[in-house]
Amino acid sequence: RNRLEGPVNLIDADYLRQALENDVRAGLTAAPKWLPPKWFYDACGSELFTKITRLPEYYPTRRELAILKAHAREIATVSGAATLVELGSGTSEKTELLLDALASAGTLRTYMPVDVDSVTLKAAADRLSERFEVVGVCADFENHLSQLPQRPDRMVAFLGGTIGNLEPPAREVFFKELRSTLTDGETFLLGADLVKDTSRLIAAYDDSAGVTAAFNRNVLRVINRRLDADFVPADFAHVAIYDTDHDWIEMRLRATKDMVVHIRALDLTVMFAEGEEMRTEISAKFRRAGLTRELAMAGFEVERWYTDPDGDFALVLSRA
Numbered sequence: 001r002n003r004l005e006g007p008v009n010l011i012d013a014d015y016l017r018q019a020l021e022n023d024v025r026a027g028l029t030a031a032p033k034w035l036p037p038k039w040f041y042d043a044c045g046s047e048l049f050t051k052i053t054r055l056p057e058y059y060p061t062r063r064e065l066a067i068l069k070a071h072a073r074e075i076a077t078v079s080g081a082a083t084l085v086e087l088g089s090g091t092s093e094k095t096e097l098l099l100d101a102l103a104s105a106g107t108l109r110t111y112m113p114v115d116v117d118s119v120t121l122k123a124a125a126d127r128l129s130e131r132f133e134v135v136g137v138c139a140d141f142e143n144h145l146s147q148l149p150q151r152p153d154r155m156v157a158f159l160g161g162t163i164g165n166l167e168p169p170a171r172e173v174f175f176k177e178l179r180s181t182l183t184d185g186e187t188f189l190l191g192a193d194l195v196k197d198t199s200r201l202i203a204a205y206d207d208s209a210g211v212t213a214a215f216n217r218n219v220l221r222v223i224n225r226r227l228d229a230d231f232v233p234a235d236f237a238h239v240a241i242y243d244t245d246h247d248w249i250e251m252r253l254r255a256t257k258d259m260v261v262h263i264r265a266l267d268l269t270v271m272f273a274e275g276e277e278m279r280t281e282i283s284a285k286f287r288r289a290g291l292t293r294e295l296a297m298a299g300f301e302v303e304r305w306y307t308d309p310d311g312d313f314a315l316v317l318s319r320a
């Protein structure tokens with residue numbers, strides 16, 4: 001058994017509570033209403049997301065895995081990393097391919113998974129510490145980048161297309177902050193979903209088994225439990241649309257009737273009109289030229305651009 005440090009916790013209960021309260025108050029008092037996707041991921045939400053990754057319609061996970069299978073060795077050699085930092089690591093399933101490749105290349109010393117969900121993080125850290133030195137960090141990748149424990153020769157991996165959850169201005173800030181925490185020569189491995197046929201995109205976010213709908217409604221359960229609210233999740237319909245102007249999927253919850261919701265912990269009462277839609281997630285889809293330009297603007301030079309044979313998904317290896 002290797003050493004398992006931590007998990008290091010950059011998210012104390014107060015921080016989480018404050019962030020949730022701020023987000024919910026800001027989002028539910030805005031017009032139109034919105035909620036950030038971060039709060040999907042309690043233990044139940046993480047489990048639902050894992051189910052999503054196995055749906056026939058949800059191609060990104062399988063495509064990214066295929067790319068990793070084909071190119072993990074080369075990625076390991078090009079990066080030469082001693083430390084693999086993974087942002088939004090979740091179950092760390094796909095990461096094993098990278099860890100094995102880095103271990104075979106002889107450079108790997110430490111795996112540092114970073115996730116907001118401490119339960120999922122701990123399970124992954126425990127499992128992988130059988131084979132690798134693991135330093136788990138419970139943190140919010142948008143706010144704690146500069147506070148991650150220092151380790152030498154890093155590759156930062158941000159897989160799964162989670163970058164698509166950030167709107168362009170937040171994405172720019174994220175890339176720049178990440179660049180400023182890295183030393184020249186360190187690497188960044190980014191998983192990005194690519195623009196494709198709209199019907200396939202919509203199917204991926206509105207599956208026939210209704211798992212994505214349950215995942216979407218789960219954010220209401222999280223708010224009910226954590227903020228003593230009385231949302232009736234079944235009274236909201238799951239909506240997934242593709243916005244061709246922005247190249248992003250939007251998930252929404254549509255009120256199926258007039259409702260009055262109390263968020264007691266915030267002393268907040270919110271009205272929904274029948275048909276009103278509340279945005280719960282964007283999932284941006286990328287094109288090669290645009291993403292390469294965004295990375296360059298932040299100080300990353302793209303060294304490898306890998307896709308699956310169908311061109312559905314990209315893994316982008318760039319250097320600071």
Ligand code: AVJ
Pocket residue numbers: 052060160161162164165204205212215281282283
């Ligand atoms: C975890 C953000 C990559 O945007 O595809 C899946 C989340 N939402 N189905 C995505 C998600 C609905 C997923 N990411």
